[in-house]
Amino acid sequence: MTKTLLLLPGDGIGPEVSAVARRVAGRLISQGLALQVEEALFGGASIDACQLPLTPEVLAQAKAADAVLMGAVGGPKWAGQPYDKRPEAGLLALRAGMNVYANLRPARCFSALADASSLKRVFVDGLDILFVRELTGGVYFGEPRGVETLADGQRRGVNTHVYTTSEIHRVARIAFELARGRKGEVCSAEKGNVMEAGLMWREDVQALRDAEYPDIKLSHMLADNMAMQLVKNPKQFDVILTDNLFGDILSDEAGMLTGSLGMLPSAAIGDPGTPGLYEPIHGSAPDIAGRGVANPCAAVISLAMALRYSLGAPALADTVEAAVEAALDKGARTPDLGGTMTTAAMGDAILAGL
Numbered sequence: 001m002t003k004t005l006l007l008l009p010g011d012g013i014g015p016e017v018s019a020v021a022r023r024v025a026g027r028l029i030s031q032g033l034a035l036q037v038e039e040a041l042f043g044g045a046s047i048d049a050c051q052l053p054l055t056p057e058v059l060a061q062a063k064a065a066d067a068v069l070m071g072a073v074g075g076p077k078w079a080g081q082p083y084d085k086r087p088e089a090g091l092l093a094l095r096a097g098m099n100v101y102a103n104l105r106p107a108r109c110f111s112a113l114a115d116a117s118s119l120k121r122v123f124v125d126g127l128d129i130l131f132v133r134e135l136t137g138g139v140y141f142g143e144p145r146g147v148e149t150l151a152d153g154q155r156r157g158v159n160t161h162v163y164t165t166s167e168i169h170r171v172a173r174i175a176f177e178l179a180r181g182r183k184g185e186v187c188s189a190e191k192g193n194v195m196e197a198g199l200m201w202r203e204d205v206q207a208l209r210d211a212e213y214p215d216i217k218l219s220h221m222l223a224d225n226m227a228m229q230l231v232k233n234p235k236q237f238d239v240i241l242t243d244n245l246f247g248d249i250l251s252d253e254a255g256m257l258t259g260s261l262g263m264l265p266s267a268a269i270g271d272p273g274t275p276g277l278y279e280p281i282h283g284s285a286p287d288i289a290g291r292g293v294a295n296p297c298a299a300v301i302s303l304a305m306a307l308r309y310s311l312g313a314p315a316l317a318d319t320v321e322a323a324v325e326a327a328l329d330k331g332a333r334t335p336d337l338g339g340t341m342t343t344a345a346m347g348d349a350i351l352a353g354l
Contacts (some may be wrong), residue, residue, distance in 0.1 A: 009045070062097070092140065127235055258334045266305075
């Protein structure tokens with residue numbers, strides 16, 4: 001049966017890197033992959049055309065697809081919009097509407113890029129961490145939220161960090177299941193020393209492990225300590241489980257250990273049988289948008305993750321990742337990696353690897 005991939009190029013460098021991912025998908029289709037690629041407006045591009053960052057029609061299209069591959073959203077053009085009308089609000093609404101509650105963020109250092117990391121090669125060569133970040137709860141979604149003016153004229157800003165046991169268990173279950181296919185180790189991060197909700201997170205993760213996953217080695221670490229440990233000894237970690245806020249921060253930190261944010265893909269998945277949402281984590285990079293120098297590797301590896309988790313083609317996922325690695329081994333580099341290649345030329349190198 002033919003699968004459907006919905007491409008949402010978005011803003012900034014999103015269309016540039018998405019074009020390379022589409023070329024790779026096209027090559028796989030020409031070699032026999034039963035895949036149909038659709039495309040729609042999203043983020044700032046959708047605001048410009050439809051006055052909404054995510055239209056009901058595009059959300060319905062996303063929910064009907066087998067996988068959704070994003071480019072990036074946001075930029076200074078829309079920074080003056082109210083928060084609920086900005087491109088980023090469309091992304092939050094897409095995640096919530098698709099009910100993709102577990103964000104998978106691999107931080108893998110290709111050997112050819114170990115010297116591009118801000119750490120010495122000995123600390124990062126062979127690095128392979130998988131972050132499992134809760135994606136639809138916590139402080140980004142909790143109520144009440146907003147800014148109010150007090151009687152004395154001061155302003156008061158409020159964001160609420162809130163989780164339920166079921167929200168914690170469903171993302172922890174995904175972390176434990178993925179750990180079974182790796183080293184069988186999970187480290188859960190929170191701030192239970194100063195946050196009651198953080199302590200509950202620790203207790204509920206431990207309870208699920210004890211009840212259903214006794215074969216998994218589970219450890220707990222305060223999020224600030226983990227930030228230090230990721231710089232001190234990152235290879236001690238295999239699967240890291242975090243809430244929404246800490247996962248956002250810590251996975252970006254780990255991303256720089258790999259040499260460039262331009263190398264980092266991500267997946268957002270939910271219950272079995274529901275479509276997954278895939279995207280590079282580098283953002284829209286408006287400072288280089290339109291120059292044709294963005295690194296497309298993260299978008300291509302995000303496509304590989306879609307092949308693995310949503311499109312039923314794990315062997316092709318391995319092939320695509322190997323093609324990226326082969327291009328890097330042969331010296332292919334965009335400016336963020338210290339090279340001079342254009343986005344399109346990097347795409348050519350990846351396609352040659354296929």
